[in-house]
Amino acid sequence: MGRSAAALLLAAVLGVGCASDAPPTVLDQTTRYGQPMSLPAPDTDGSVPLEQTLGQRRSQREYRERPLPLATVGQLFWAGQGITDAVGRRTSPSAGARYPLELFAVTPTTFIHYLPDGHRIEQRPDDTTLPALADVAFGQSFVSDAPVVLMIAGVQARTEAEYGAVAGDLMNREAGHAAQNILLQATALGLAVVPVGGFDPSDVARLAALPPGHEVLYLIPVGYPR
Known part of the structure:
Protein backbone atom coordinates (compact mmCIF):
# COMPACT_ATOMS: atom_id res chain seq x y z
CA MET A 1 0.00 0.00 0.00
CA GLY A 2 1.45 3.41 -0.96
CA ARG A 3 1.96 6.22 1.53
CA SER A 4 -1.00 8.24 0.28
CA ALA A 5 -3.33 5.22 0.40
CA ALA A 6 -2.14 4.36 3.90
CA ALA A 7 -2.79 7.92 5.03
CA LEU A 8 -6.27 7.84 3.55
CA LEU A 9 -6.99 4.52 5.25
CA LEU A 10 -5.80 5.87 8.60
CA ALA A 11 -7.99 8.94 8.22
CA ALA A 12 -10.97 6.81 7.31
CA VAL A 13 -10.46 4.42 10.22
CA LEU A 14 -10.16 7.35 12.61
CA GLY A 15 -13.30 8.70 11.03
CA VAL A 16 -15.20 5.60 12.08
CA GLY A 17 -14.91 6.79 15.64
CA CYS A 18 -16.65 9.99 14.64
CA ALA A 19 -19.28 8.35 12.49
CA SER A 20 -21.90 8.72 15.20
CA ASP A 21 -21.59 12.52 14.86
CA ALA A 22 -22.37 12.49 11.15
CA PRO A 23 -25.79 11.90 9.63
CA PRO A 24 -25.95 8.58 7.79
CA THR A 25 -25.70 8.59 4.03
CA VAL A 26 -29.06 8.01 2.38
CA LEU A 27 -28.63 5.14 -0.04
CA ASP A 28 -31.12 3.24 -2.14
CA GLN A 29 -31.81 -0.37 -1.22
CA THR A 30 -30.80 -2.13 -4.40
CA THR A 31 -32.34 -5.54 -3.81
CA ARG A 32 -36.06 -6.14 -4.05
CA TYR A 33 -37.63 -9.52 -3.27
CA GLY A 34 -41.25 -8.58 -2.70
CA GLN A 35 -43.52 -6.51 -0.51
CA PRO A 36 -41.65 -5.49 2.67
CA MET A 37 -43.08 -6.65 5.97
CA SER A 38 -42.43 -5.29 9.45
CA LEU A 39 -40.60 -7.33 12.06
CA PRO A 40 -41.51 -7.37 15.75
CA ALA A 41 -39.76 -4.54 17.55
CA PRO A 42 -36.24 -5.51 18.67
CA ASP A 43 -35.55 -6.09 22.34
CA THR A 44 -33.35 -3.23 23.50
CA ASP A 45 -33.42 -4.11 27.20
CA GLY A 46 -31.88 -7.56 27.42
CA SER A 47 -31.28 -9.28 30.75
CA VAL A 48 -27.84 -10.80 30.06
CA PRO A 49 -24.86 -8.56 31.00
CA LEU A 50 -22.41 -7.80 28.20
CA GLU A 51 -19.48 -9.17 30.21
CA GLN A 52 -21.30 -12.46 30.72
CA THR A 53 -22.05 -12.67 27.01
CA LEU A 54 -18.41 -12.05 26.14
CA GLY A 55 -17.34 -14.82 28.48
CA GLN A 56 -19.85 -17.30 27.08
CA ARG A 57 -19.31 -16.73 23.37
CA ARG A 58 -18.10 -19.88 21.62
CA SER A 59 -18.05 -21.18 18.06
CA GLN A 60 -20.69 -23.93 17.94
CA ALA A 97 -21.72 6.62 7.53
CA ARG A 98 -21.66 5.03 4.08
CA TYR A 99 -23.18 1.75 5.33
CA PRO A 100 -22.03 -0.64 2.59
CA LEU A 101 -23.32 -3.78 4.32
CA GLU A 102 -26.44 -5.74 3.42
CA LEU A 103 -27.74 -8.54 5.66
CA PHE A 104 -29.54 -11.63 4.43
CA ALA A 105 -30.81 -14.86 5.98
CA VAL A 106 -31.17 -18.24 4.32
CA THR A 107 -33.66 -20.78 5.70
CA PRO A 108 -34.81 -24.14 4.30
CA THR A 109 -37.71 -22.39 2.52
CA THR A 110 -36.95 -18.68 2.27
CA PHE A 111 -34.32 -16.12 1.33
CA ILE A 112 -34.66 -12.97 3.44
CA HIS A 113 -33.23 -9.47 3.00
CA TYR A 114 -33.08 -7.08 5.96
CA LEU A 115 -34.21 -3.48 5.50
CA PRO A 116 -32.86 -1.45 8.45
CA ASP A 117 -35.20 1.45 7.74
CA GLY A 118 -38.32 0.56 9.70
CA HIS A 119 -36.85 -2.77 10.89
CA ARG A 120 -38.43 -4.66 7.99
CA ILE A 121 -37.65 -7.57 5.69
CA GLU A 122 -38.45 -8.65 2.19
CA GLN A 123 -38.29 -12.29 1.19
CA ARG A 124 -38.65 -14.76 -1.62
CA PRO A 125 -39.34 -18.50 -1.66
CA ASP A 126 -36.08 -20.46 -1.84
CA ASP A 127 -35.62 -24.14 -1.00
CA THR A 128 -32.33 -24.69 -2.84
CA THR A 129 -29.78 -22.23 -1.42
CA LEU A 130 -29.41 -23.59 2.12
CA PRO A 131 -28.78 -27.23 1.11
CA ALA A 132 -26.14 -26.09 -1.39
CA LEU A 133 -24.28 -23.72 0.92
CA ALA A 134 -22.09 -26.47 2.38
CA ASP A 135 -20.75 -27.26 -1.09
CA VAL A 136 -19.66 -23.67 -1.77
CA ALA A 137 -18.29 -23.52 1.80
CA PHE A 138 -15.68 -26.15 0.93
CA GLY A 139 -17.72 -29.07 2.25
CA GLN A 140 -18.35 -27.73 5.75
CA SER A 141 -21.55 -29.69 6.31
CA PHE A 142 -22.58 -27.84 9.47
CA VAL A 143 -23.30 -24.77 7.33
CA SER A 144 -26.28 -26.49 5.75
CA ASP A 145 -27.25 -28.20 9.03
CA ALA A 146 -28.21 -24.89 10.64
CA PRO A 147 -31.85 -23.79 10.45
CA VAL A 148 -30.70 -20.28 9.49
CA VAL A 149 -27.54 -18.97 7.88
CA LEU A 150 -27.06 -15.22 8.11
CA MET A 151 -25.11 -13.67 5.27
CA ILE A 152 -23.22 -10.39 5.40
CA ALA A 153 -22.59 -8.89 1.98
CA GLY A 154 -20.96 -5.60 1.08
CA VAL A 155 -21.50 -3.10 -1.71
CA GLN A 156 -18.03 -1.60 -2.01
CA ALA A 157 -19.14 1.16 -4.39
CA ARG A 158 -20.95 2.91 -1.54
CA THR A 159 -17.76 3.39 0.45
CA GLU A 160 -15.61 3.83 -2.64
CA ALA A 161 -17.49 6.99 -3.56
CA GLU A 162 -16.04 8.62 -0.44
CA TYR A 163 -12.80 6.73 0.25
CA GLY A 164 -11.56 5.47 -3.10
CA ALA A 165 -8.89 2.78 -3.08
CA VAL A 166 -9.19 1.90 0.61
CA ALA A 167 -12.94 1.20 0.42
CA GLY A 168 -12.47 -2.56 0.35
CA ASP A 169 -10.40 -2.55 3.54
CA LEU A 170 -12.95 -0.38 5.29
CA MET A 171 -15.85 -2.54 4.16
CA ASN A 172 -14.14 -5.68 5.45
CA ARG A 173 -13.57 -4.06 8.84
CA GLU A 174 -17.22 -3.07 9.01
CA ALA A 175 -18.25 -6.65 8.29
CA GLY A 176 -16.22 -7.65 11.35
CA HIS A 177 -18.01 -5.06 13.50
CA ALA A 178 -21.43 -6.33 12.40
CA ALA A 179 -20.47 -10.00 12.69
CA GLN A 180 -19.28 -9.63 16.28
CA ASN A 181 -22.52 -7.88 17.20
CA ILE A 182 -24.49 -10.78 15.72
CA LEU A 183 -22.35 -13.38 17.50
CA LEU A 184 -22.81 -11.68 20.86
CA GLN A 185 -26.54 -11.24 20.34
CA ALA A 186 -26.89 -14.92 19.43
CA THR A 187 -24.93 -15.88 22.54
CA ALA A 188 -27.15 -13.70 24.74
CA LEU A 189 -30.19 -15.46 23.26
CA GLY A 190 -28.75 -18.89 24.12
CA LEU A 191 -28.17 -19.86 20.49
CA ALA A 192 -25.38 -21.84 18.85
CA VAL A 193 -23.53 -19.72 16.32
CA VAL A 194 -20.26 -19.66 14.40
CA PRO A 195 -18.69 -17.22 11.91
CA VAL A 196 -17.60 -18.84 8.65
CA GLY A 197 -15.01 -17.31 6.35
CA GLY A 198 -14.18 -20.44 4.36
CA PHE A 199 -16.30 -20.19 1.22
CA ASP A 200 -16.13 -19.01 -2.37
CA PRO A 201 -17.72 -15.53 -2.38
CA SER A 202 -18.55 -15.62 -6.07
CA ASP A 203 -20.22 -19.01 -5.80
CA VAL A 204 -22.28 -17.92 -2.79
CA ALA A 205 -23.37 -14.72 -4.54
CA ARG A 206 -24.37 -16.71 -7.62
CA LEU A 207 -26.19 -19.33 -5.56
CA ALA A 208 -28.11 -16.64 -3.68
CA ALA A 209 -28.78 -14.65 -6.87
CA LEU A 210 -27.38 -11.47 -5.35
CA PRO A 211 -27.35 -8.37 -7.56
CA PRO A 212 -24.09 -7.28 -9.23
CA GLY A 213 -21.75 -5.44 -6.91
CA HIS A 214 -22.63 -7.47 -3.81
CA GLU A 215 -19.63 -9.30 -2.30
CA VAL A 216 -20.33 -11.97 0.30
CA LEU A 217 -18.10 -11.37 3.34
CA TYR A 218 -19.43 -13.70 6.06
CA LEU A 219 -21.68 -16.68 6.54
CA ILE A 220 -23.03 -17.11 10.08
CA PRO A 221 -24.90 -20.37 10.76
CA VAL A 222 -27.13 -20.10 13.83
CA GLY A 223 -29.66 -22.27 15.62
CA TYR A 224 -30.62 -23.85 18.90
CA PRO A 225 -27.70 -25.79 20.42
CA ARG A 226 -27.86 -29.56 20.29
Missing part, protein backbone atom coordinates in the same frame (compact mmCIF):
# COMPACT_ATOMS: atom_id res chain seq x y z
CA ARG A 61 -21.40 -26.08 14.91
CA GLU A 62 -24.15 -28.46 16.05
CA TYR A 63 -27.78 -27.41 15.89
CA ARG A 64 -31.16 -28.88 16.74
CA GLU A 65 -33.63 -29.42 13.92
CA ARG A 66 -35.85 -26.62 15.13
CA PRO A 67 -36.60 -23.44 13.17
CA LEU A 68 -35.83 -20.04 14.61
CA PRO A 69 -38.79 -17.69 15.06
CA LEU A 70 -38.80 -14.76 12.66
CA ALA A 71 -38.62 -12.40 15.64
CA THR A 72 -35.32 -14.02 16.65
CA VAL A 73 -33.90 -13.66 13.15
CA GLY A 74 -35.02 -10.04 13.26
CA GLN A 75 -33.22 -9.51 16.57
CA LEU A 76 -30.01 -10.82 15.01
CA PHE A 77 -30.49 -8.54 12.01
CA TRP A 78 -30.99 -5.59 14.34
CA ALA A 79 -27.83 -6.43 16.28
CA GLY A 80 -25.83 -6.33 13.06
CA GLN A 81 -27.29 -3.30 11.27
CA GLY A 82 -30.29 -2.02 13.20
CA ILE A 83 -31.10 1.68 13.29
CA THR A 84 -30.81 3.09 16.80
CA ASP A 85 -31.88 6.72 16.59
CA ALA A 86 -34.08 9.11 14.66
CA VAL A 87 -31.19 10.20 12.45
CA GLY A 88 -30.50 6.69 11.21
CA ARG A 89 -27.31 5.70 12.99
CA ARG A 90 -26.83 1.96 13.37
CA THR A 91 -25.71 -0.64 15.88
CA SER A 92 -22.30 -0.99 14.20
CA PRO A 93 -20.09 1.87 12.98
CA SER A 94 -19.45 2.76 9.36
CA ALA A 95 -16.70 4.95 7.92
CA GLY A 96 -18.32 8.17 6.80
